[in-house]
Amino acid sequence: MQWLLDRFATAAGQPAFIHEGETTTYAQVIAQIDGFGSVLAREGVKAGEKVAVLADYAPAVVCLILALARHGAIVIPLSRAAVVEEDAALAISGCDWFVEFDPEGREATFARRPIAAEHALVSALIAAGRPGLILFSSGSSGTPKAILHDFERIADKFRKQRAATRAIPFLMIDHFGGVNTVLAITSSLGTVVTVADRSVNAVCEAIARDRVQLLPATPSFLTLMLTSGLHRRLDLTSLTRITYGTEVMPQSTLSRLKQAFPGVELQQTYGLSEVGVLRSQSRPDGSLWVRVGGDGFETEVRDGILWIRSQYAMLGYLNAPSMFDPDGWFNTQDQVEVDGDYIKILGRVSDIINVGGQKVYPAEVEDVILELDNILDVAVLGEAHPLLGQIVVAKVSLLSPEPVEDLKRRIRAACRAHLAAYKAPAKVIVSDESFHTARQKKVRRA
Known part of the structure; x- marks a missing residue:
């Protein structure tokens, strides 16, 4: 993770976060990460221990997570609006330490919370001296699955620096897409703009107030935003790109979005907690056809189902059988149509x-x-x-x-x-x- 901090140092005076009206620079981020390193040593947190972090986005929260990764810990992000119950999640993953931030994300309380859970995948990661990240599926079709990632491998995807942008991390901190967004923004030396909640009002007001350029959201949220009419009442002209993913976008919503934001790039994204977020390119005809892939990813369609092989894939589930075939291909369970290099996602098989x-x-x-x-x-x-x-x-x-x-x-x-x-x-x-x-x-x- 040192490469990331070295990059932060090249932009010491630039804003890394805007949180509750306060700006935190990259120099302050480095100082906070170093400060948390001292706290971890003082508290006695060891490399390889599992640390649950209950919080929402705030500069200190992200700094602690990066400090834990640098320390070699296994990070378990949890949010207060989690779709998985805290006790159920920790019973699956196990836990050594529990860190809770206050609602403003400023003060952290460390407490020992030993919950035993042995997993061969976690043991192998610890033996290799690598930091880990455990996330949970929503459990909408049953017991939530605990997904183990090598944190270093996730971060390595962002070694190639991209253009800086000012963005809202819409997906929660306990969601792979949320972690991916924060790493993408900060590794490019952009600015993370936090919101008090994910309501249409809060998000639109933050865009107008802090001149946000990138809004990554779900189709459901964008549908509600258009219905609310707030995009007409507030100044959202700072937006240059809106990305959407995690579920199927209605063509009617996409068409309305294009009409409401004629100068804004609309980009469909695709990713899964198990394999990471692929690079994507929407077809420029305003349709739902999209091309996905990029460095480190391969895709193929078998019997109408999208399969992905990824260099950034999870190490595995902690409480479920592997969904990878013997050659490392993952069954996404997404039904698709194919048109040349483009696919159209029709929906999950389970739906x-x-x-x-x-x-x-x-x-x-x-x-x-x-x-x-x-x-x-x-x-x-x-x-x-x-x-x-x-x-x-x-x-x-x-x-x-x-x-x-x-x-x-x-x-x-x-x-x-x-x-x-x-x-x-x-x-x-x-x-x-x-x-x-x-x-x-x-x-x-x-």
Whole structure:
């Protein structure tokens, strides 16, 4: 990790963070990392020990994580809005130390918390004298999986310096995409702008106030942002690039985004906690076709499923069988279409709805419904049916009240006009609940 600190030293006076209106320079970041190195020695934290860090983004939090990596520890980032319960996570990973930051991310409290959990992969990493990173899947389809990475290997992806930018790390610190974003911004000597929460208001106000250039977000968040109209009421002209990933983007949202931000580059990204984030290039026709790969990554499509081989892949799961084949290829479980060098992501295999043997991808139905008036958001899912296997169910939230029968007729008519009849929702449910996890990903379950 020393190469990263050496790079920071070349930009000592430049802003590394803007947090709660205060600027932290790269010189101050180096000083904080060195300071935490002294704290780790004083507390007695040893190389190879597992250290859980409960916090959100703040300069001190990132500095501690980098200090732990330099120290050779195994870092377990946790957030207060985690999709995985703290006790459940630590029971899987094990723990030696627990560090909790105050809500402002300024003061850290260290405490011994011995939780025994032996893993051959962790032992091998410690024996090699390498720092580690343990992250957890959302567990949306069962028990969360503990994912072990070599921290040094993740950071090495950013040795090649890229253009500096000012960006908001939208994904949480306990998400691979969040760690990847912070490393990408700081390794390029850009500026990390933190937000108090991931609400549309907080994010848009931060863009306007701190002149953010890059917004990495989820399609669900961007759909809500467009519906809110805040992009018209606040000055977001500093934005030069919006990236989107982690779930399928509705074409209707992408088209509206292009119209709302005509001078902004819209880039689809693709990555998984298990293999890392690939370089991507969206096709310039405003469609959802994207080319993915880059140095250290190989891709191929088998029976319509995307497989990836990565130099930055996880070492493995701590509590689940490997998803890699004998040649190191990872099954993403993402169904795709192929057009030359480009792919279009249709959805996760686990999300596909089977209606009498016919496949329905939730995103294609959601795309049609989002085009309709008075729709704030929608989540499409499958529900068991004794004859058909499953039926299509649409859960919708509305901008203003509307008679349910009128809404059902509008939705079914629109879907039948644009899709095969079996893809039209057999059931429509009006709901005020959020359709998203704390990671701003769509939840498609009853």
